[in-house]
Amino acid sequence: MLLALAAGIAASALAVLVAQQPSAPATAAGAAANWTPTRTPDGQPDIQGTWTNYTSTPFEVPDKSDTPDVYAGDLDGTGRGTGPSSFLTDTSGRQLTKARSLVVDPPSGRVPIMPWAEERRNYKLAHIQDDWVNFTPWERCITRGVPGGIFPAGYGSGYQILQGPGYVAIVYEMIHEARIIPVDGRPHLGASFRLWNGDSRGRWDGNTLVVDITRYNDKGSVATNVATQRVRSIPQSEALHVVERFTRVDENTINYDVAIEDPKVFTAPWKVAMPLHREPDYQLFEYACHEGNRAVPNTLSGGRARDRAARAAGSR
């Protein structure tokens, strides 16, 4: 009996271990087999509704080499500069997925970033008070990017999906972005078109919406918000290619996964998987923002105050 108990405990422990591996989206794939989504009038699987992405699962598997204060733009290296506690975030309703990170491939849960891209990120984040060009497109209220705009940010976490004949539209609460995704089989724009968020083309693979995105410009970032830690402010190149997959696996869950490749920025392709939760009572709040509203001028004036203090110290 003792042996059986030990075996049972070992099995359950193993189950927990397996569940902690960065291998599968939160909801069991089995749910998809047993649940059939309703259809829109033009025959698309219905993924409409208001969805949120609150999560307590870290973006990457933590590593002792991480410098979270640098990623958060801590200028004096004291650690206090990142703000009191979790500066301005919304932790309510967070959920822990069964993966140990949202990055599920490579199996290490670490994004394979080229050194030059990390150096550029470090420079820009450390010199954010010097020039507006060092801000991320998110801070300037231009875009959180694709796929970056759907990575959890901690607040402003609502997404409204609407479908019409031949189209899927996603309204992002953060930065008031609206993606219009044709699903009528049309080809990508010509290669001369280069866009901050690339050119999205969708198709239905069974009940999964597959969106292929290409034709990016090299101005944006693959991720912009601090919750993406090491990947924040990593640049995108014109070679960026993204494939998103949206699968509604039950009434209240969309499994979202995305494959990202950019041979000029990453040494290998990588993937993120996470659930979107249906939250019909959630209301998207207006996001009327231009150049950070007050954040950009206030940050730059903080830098000029720093410069004045440095000059005064130098003249003494």
Added chain:
Amino acid sequence: MRTLLLLPAAMLAMVVAAGVPLAAHHSFAAEFDGGKPVTLRGTVTMMEWTNPHAWLHIDVKGPDGKVVSWMIEGGAPNALLRRGWNRTSVAPGTAVVVQGYRARDGSNRASGGDLTLPDGKKLFIGSTGTGAPGDRPEPGGKK
């Protein structure tokens, strides 16, 4: 067996300890000085319910009787709403005490923290993890 039992717990602890990092729209350190806390007693003149940050405007009477206007940066509207705030929480004329951190450029701006209402009730206008009503501890968050 003990190892097997402890291992998943240790891994879970690692996940929880790692938490989700800070998610401010912009860098706190670039705009505010974590080494300069400030407590302001004043009267609300306006609350701006705007993204990416709400801004509370208060008039503060100094020791010399002179009234100085301050601006307090808060969380995003949806973050405050989920924390229990509503449009009447800080009506104009409300006497409040706000704790925060001063702007690096020395102007009368601060990043907000605890806000105390006349009845002693506390609301948290800025960050999480301080034990304010409706607030949850941030896993691994800095205190």
